[in-house]
Amino acid sequence: MTELKLIDWLRRQPGTKGIGDDCFIFSDLVFTTDMMVEGVHFEQSDEPEAVGCKTLARGLSDIAAMGATPRFCLLSLAIPAWATEAWTKRFYKGLLKHKVPLTGGDLSHASQLVCDIMVCGQVAKGKALRRDGAKPGDHIYVSGDLGGNARDHFKRAPEPRLALGRKLIGKATACMDISDGLSLDLHRLCLASGVSADLDTIPVATGATMDQALHGGEDYELLFTSRIPLQLTGIKRIGTIRKGKPGVVKLDGKPLKPAGYDHFQ
């Protein structure tokens, strides 16, 4: 079982709908959940404020990818015996740093710490950015250098690109955030849009390897496409959308395997 296959199976089940974008769109609201597990997304030894901050930042990155503005969040938290009252309070303080109202959630206990954030964002009805609008000829962009978080062993605090997301409303034809790595996430965007992609320039973060930039994951930069060239501070053009087998991504003419992070591999 791979994540892609399980999600594909889910989308085909009667009773599911809207699965596939970074958020689910309901009228002028968008919704995402993001789960972090001790030993997978963070370690016991990490600063609790940083873990709390990252939890919400990951959800906010999905909100940014829709061009939305965050309104509130709910947090479910399963606490293991090692997490003291002081640890837990520092975790919440890190989460609250984002100034997004925390309005509820659930508490439980487990052997590993698990936290799941639900974030609700707002965006003009019908205007939310989606993954499925890329067309042949569109320019492909990312919002910054890639591979930096893999280089730093995933210790960097993600900076959700909320302001850029809002600017892309009406401009980007497709948008998502890079959470699992460019090669896998661009593959997903291309699958959703029914197109393929030619990459020519990869903006590799200083000190990172090309492999980390392509497949490293947790960069939380926005990946988006546009019909016309865009002039926005910090964005980098990386290639062109092509007509072709849906989901195929090439780098300098050679097929690039979607080799990003898969939880079940």
Add this chain to the structure above:
Amino acid sequence: MTELKLIDWLRRQPGTKGIGDDCFIFSDLVFTTDMMVEGVHFEQSDEPEAVGCKTLARGLSDIAAMGATPRFCLLSLAIPAWATEAWTKRFYKGLLKHKVPLTGGDLSHASQLVCDIMVCGQVAKGKALRRDGAKPGDHIYVSGDLGGNARDHFKRAPEPRLALGRKLIGKATACMDISDGLSLDLHRLCLASGVSADLDTIPVATGATMDQALHGGEDYELLFTSRIPLQLTGIKRIGTIRKGKPGVVKLDGKPLKPAGYDHFQ
């Protein structure tokens, strides 16, 4: 640290709001999250359909407690190595039995299976049932017998009281679902309303003990108060709201300790 104390601390933090009801109210929508952990809320040996069904049922019970109608849900799932593809698909099928659209979520892996459901419900603006409206003299009701799930070692599928919740709009002065046990949940309702309560009649499920009915938890019946006597099929009057020290619950005149389930005790 107790759950009550942590939640009390959270409510006093700048940046939190609306914490305390079964759901967070945002315009005409209500939101809840509910987390289930392997070994705490279910066992590996349980039928996967039953685990999936229970996951959403617990969230739907919160929606019922607000008098709302469920609109959609998102599920975050951390899958351990023991949960095969077949197990996972059967789990989702159990969840989808409730006919509430599953519209997104997240996937991860962990050593224990952890699932967190977010449910969104809809209710006329300003009409959602809350915990803080009980007044001295109000009648206290439950929607059915208590202790049955504790008697059955928590294997019963909860039946969310959605139809009853909708009927209570405009009638109940306060409402919540009994997830952690009558003694603890009524204590919470009384604290939120700034009142105390006198219980006189406890509807004990056949074969259950009085202790299971008072403190057993996971009954998922509605606990609600009303200014006037209510005649609704299946509901049972259990006592009266009194002026007194907020949160104090008495049974037959004797103080009843809030001894329901606490995840951190």
